[in-house]
Amino acid sequence: xxxxxxxxxxxxxxxxxxxxxxxxxxxxxxxxxxxxxxxxxxxxxxxxxxxxxxxxxxxxxxxxxxxxxxxxxxxxxxxxxxxxxxxxxxxxxxxxxxxxxxxxxxxxxxxxxxxxxxxxxxxxxxxxxxxxxxxxxxxxxxxxxxxxxxxxxxxxxxxxxxxxxxxxxxxxxxxxxxxxxxxxxxxxxxxxxxxxxxxxxxxxxxxxxxxxxxxxxxxxxxxxxxxxxxxxxxxxxxxxxxxxxxxxxxxxxxxxxxxxxxxxxxxxxxxxxxxxxxxxxxxxxxxxxxxxxxxxxxxxxxxxxxxxxxxxxxxxxxxxxxxxxxxxxxxxxxxxxxxxxxxxxxxxxxxxxxxxxxxxxxxxxxxxxxxxxxxxxxxxxxxxxxxxxxxxxxxxxxxxxxxxxxxxxxxxx
Amino acid sequence: xxxxxxxxxxxxxxxxxxxxxxxxxxxxxxxxxxxxxxxxxxxxxxxxxxxxxxxxxxxxxxxxxxxxxxxxxxxxxxxxxxxxxxxxxxxxxxxxxxxxxxxxxxxxxxxxxxxxxxxxxxxxxxxxxxxxxxxxxxxxxxxxxxxxxxxxxxxxxxxxxxxxxxxxxxxxxxxxxxxxxxxxxxxxxxxxxxxxxxxxxxxxxxxxxxxxxxxxxxxxxxxxxxxxxxxxxxxxxxxxxxxxxxxxxxxxxxxxxxxxxxxxxxxxxxxxxxxxxxxxxxxxxxxxxxxxxxxxxxxxxxxxxxxxxxxxxxxxxxxxxxxxxxxxxxxxxxxxxxxxxxxxxxxxxxxxxxxxxxxxxxxxxxxxxxxxxxxxxxxxxxxxxxxxxxxxxxxxxxxxx
Numbered sequence: 001x002x003x004x005x006x007x008x009x010x011x012x013x014x015x016x017x018x019x020x021x022x023x024x025x026x027x028x029x030x031x032x033x034x035x036x037x038x039x040x041x042x043x044x045x046x047x048x049x050x051x052x053x054x055x056x057x058x059x060x061x062x063x064x065x066x067x068x069x070x071x072x073x074x075x076x077x078x079x080x081x082x083x084x085x086x087x088x089x090x091x092x093x094x095x096x097x098x099x100x101x102x103x104x105x106x107x108x109x110x111x112x113x114x115x116x117x118x119x120x121x122x123x124x125x126x127x128x129x130x131x132x133x134x135x136x137x138x139x140x141x142x143x144x145x146x147x148x149x150x151x152x153x154x155x156x157x158x159x160x161x162x163x164x165x166x167x168x169x170x171x172x173x174x175x176x177x178x179x180x181x182x183x184x185x186x187x188x189x190x191x192x193x194x195x196x197x198x199x200x201x202x203x204x205x206x207x208x209x210x211x212x213x214x215x216x217x218x219x220x221x222x223x224x225x226x227x228x229x230x231x232x233x234x235x236x237x238x239x240x241x242x243x244x245x246x247x248x249x250x251x252x253x254x255x256x257x258x259x260x261x262x263x264x265x266x267x268x269x270x271x272x273x274x275x276x277x278x279x280x281x282x283x284x285x286x287x288x289x290x291x292x293x294x295x296x297x298x299x300x301x302x303x304x305x306x307x308x309x310x311x312x313x314x315x316x317x318x319x320x321x322x323x324x325x326x327x328x329x330x331x332x333x334x335x336x337x338x339x340x341x342x343x344x345x346x347x348x349x350x351x352x353x354x355x356x357x358x359x360x361x362x363x364x365x366x367x368x369x370x371x372x373x374x375x376x377x378x379x380x381x382x383x384x385x386x387x388x389x390x391x392x393x394x395x396x397x398x399x400x401x402x403x404x405x406x407x408x409x410x411x412x413x
Numbered sequence: 414x415x416x417x418x419x420x421x422x423x424x425x426x427x428x429x430x431x432x433x434x435x436x437x438x439x440x441x442x443x444x445x446x447x448x449x450x451x452x453x454x455x456x457x458x459x460x461x462x463x464x465x466x467x468x469x470x471x472x473x474x475x476x477x478x479x480x481x482x483x484x485x486x487x488x489x490x491x492x493x494x495x496x497x498x499x500x501x502x503x504x505x506x507x508x509x510x511x512x513x514x515x516x517x518x519x520x521x522x523x524x525x526x527x528x529x530x531x532x533x534x535x536x537x538x539x540x541x542x543x544x545x546x547x548x549x550x551x552x553x554x555x556x557x558x559x560x561x562x563x564x565x566x567x568x569x570x571x572x573x574x575x576x577x578x579x580x581x582x583x584x585x586x587x588x589x590x591x592x593x594x595x596x597x598x599x600x601x602x603x604x605x606x607x608x609x610x611x612x613x614x615x616x617x618x619x620x621x622x623x624x625x626x627x628x629x630x631x632x633x634x635x636x637x638x639x640x641x642x643x644x645x646x647x648x649x650x651x652x653x654x655x656x657x658x659x660x661x662x663x664x665x666x667x668x669x670x671x672x673x674x675x676x677x678x679x680x681x682x683x684x685x686x687x688x689x690x691x692x693x694x695x696x697x698x699x700x701x702x703x704x705x706x707x708x709x710x711x712x713x714x715x716x717x718x719x720x721x722x723x724x725x726x727x728x729x730x731x732x733x734x735x736x737x738x739x740x741x742x743x744x745x746x747x748x749x750x751x752x753x754x755x756x757x758x759x760x761x762x763x764x765x766x767x768x769x770x771x772x773x774x775x776x777x778x779x780x781x782x783x784x785x786x787x788x789x790x791x792x793x794x795x796x797x798x799x800x801x802x803x804x805x806x807x808x809x810x811x812x813x814x
Contacts, residue, residue, distance in 0.1 A: 078557075083562075178434060179436075182436075182455075254555060258796075265795070337629075339551065339633060341635055341638070342794060342796045344458075
């Protein structure tokens with residue numbers, strides 16, 4: 001039975017094209033360095049799997065560090081916004097604060113509500129945690145820094161990230177708390193709704209590039225900043241903003257943080273969680289935040305490609321990380337500035353504005369693709385001019401409206 | 414027969430019945446401003462009924478007062494509205510002083526300097542109270558940052574209070590017949606000048622900040638979406654529930670005791686009374702959450718105006734305490750009301766001529782405003798309940814006493 005599985009697996013690997021990096025790596029780098037006795041008897045397929053496992057191990061070890069950094073960053077950013085210093089005690093400049101918090105959470109009591117559904121309660125954090133980390137498998141961090149190259153990368157990401165809502169509902173239901181239930185149902189409604197504009201704006205990209213593979217999407221943006229897909233057509237420009245706002249809603253952050261609205265429903269779906277299980281939710285939230293930013297960068301902002309064609313300036317892994325962290329920073333900025341929407345307003349925004357605009361985008365992208373050869377200089381030029389004119393006129397209209405807006409002051413009698 | 418059954422089933426389909434969920438909001442809840450318990454009957458997110466249950470912070474203020482001498486009651490008033498304790502002290506002292514004035518055998522008058530100090534401190538206290546209200550309201554709606562901005566500024570005010578009475582929250586500063594002399598503020602001394610300079614410095618810093626807060630929160634479009642047109646309390650309803658202060662003025666009733674029934678020396682100062690009005694361009698309706706909130710924001714500016722006038726005049730010379738051997742009001746009863754930050758604060762005192770009152774009753778503005786919650790919240794959403802509680806600005810210490 002095991003043999004059968006193993007053979008099938010090896011066959012599958014063989015079926016992939018010869019440009020499998022793990023295989024290349026094993027054959028060209030590892031094989032010559034191995035002792036003769038081992039190298040002769042080690043099949044290439046097993047070696048390839050070993051290389052993949054080692055890489056996966058590194059990935060699993062490194063990616064959870066991201067939330068550690070992001071939590072500290074969030075606290076420091078929030079502190080700056082609020083005239084505070086943030087954590088300063090643990091480690092130099094408070095750098096070890098998150099670690100200390102993690103240690104504290106590990107030692108806390110793992111409380112399970114006796115009236116709740118124990119199995120679901122214990123399972124829920126892992127579902128969310130696993131899903132939000134599985135997303136990273138398809139994100140290309142750099143030319144060769146990619147856990148798995150699918151030809152349906154973005155589709156896989158959409159599929160996996162929508163499983164998160166299952167975990168949220170499980171957590172809310174199994175807690176046997178009314179606040180948790182309210183929070184989880186809010187979350188379910190919100191995530192399911194916002195997945196539609198999110199998917200539709202990704203579709204515009206897929207239409208332009210003609211591929212679902214993350215690597216190919218990035219490869220089509222290798223000609224510097226103006227070949228980034230956000231500037232390719234006016235419709236992708238709009239799509240980027242819809243994508244980003246929907247992504248904020250997907251990861252439940254202010255102004256869309258209704259599922260965990262502290263002032264309304266205490267802590268939402270994770271009200272009853274404590275200790276390490278709570279920490280898993282927390283880590284997953286920040287991992288998610290980075291993941292959606294990274295997806296946004298990959299799809300719209302050139303991925304690991306640099307700003308200038310042919311140069312590596314702001315390219316590669318550092319460039320990718322910088323761009324993603326930029327988007328993460330905008331999310332933090334919004335969180336510490338804006339109040340929260342109400343449930344009906346949230347749904348209005350999604351169903352009455354974002355989805356129709358997204359459909360218009362898809363329609364427009366189709367027509368754009370009919371008229372222009374999309375990576376042609378002319379089409380990019382025309383697109384940039386349209387975006388520029390649109391932005392200027394939007395600014396002018398907004399400015400006039402703001403100027404006309406009366407000073408909101410009840411007059412004194 | 415068959416056709417009727419079909420119609421019936423159609424009717425049932427069109428009106429699906431869902432169970433109502435009863436949820437307890439509070440007494441331990443992040444945004445019930447203390448220990449208010451709300452019994453919510455929810456249909457999904459929609460609130461069918463919100464029944465407030467109070468009494469979790471009841472400390473028998475009125476009964477305690479019957480066993481204490483008049484000056485000993487003042488610290489208890491501190492614990493009523495602990496956000497605006499100066500105004501509570503003052504409200505009680507005003508009532509007792511009114512009772513003392515009825516005694517014709519003694520010539521009793523609060524010194525001029527004490528009156529100025531009282532107005533100065535109480536208007537600053539009003540700013541502190543409204544700042545807290547502004548900050549927590551932002552937090553209720555979901556914006557965290559205004560809360561810390563408000564506390565940053567309130568901190569400076571608390572330091573100013575600390576310099577004059579040694580306490581930050583429960584002051585016991587305003588006494589019957591004047592103000593406390595624990596930390597002496599000699600007329601014309603360097604200490605007095607420094608103190609007034611410090612207040613001026615604060616006002617210069619704070620006045621532009623109000624506009625900044627208006628930019629940050631008041632005119633934020635999400636904030637106005639959440640508060641404008643929500644929970645409209647018309648003028649008749651506000652009056653019939655006995656809502657006072659910013660809640661009443663937020664409903665468009667032009668009524669402020671400081672101007673309409675001037676007590677102390679309020680008739681010497683010029684200030685406007687902010688009253689809400691419809692702003693159709695923005696969507697604000699008189700009596701909605703936004704109007705109540707905005708009245709508070711504008712009142713801070715008016716308080717700044719009053720304090721500036723005092724600073725321009727300077728404090729008059731003289732004692733800060735009336736020549737009062739013992740507080741022993743004549744037989745009689747009194748009801749006196751003053752304008753605290755949250756509305757009309759009234760004290761009803763019955764005296765039998767002994768140093769202890771027979772009966773003390775506090776009329777709490779928050780209690781009256783809170784009673785309107787049940788009617789205001791019907792048919793709104795859970796998030797709106799939070800918006801209402803924040804906008805009527807309750808302090809549970811005063812509701813329960």
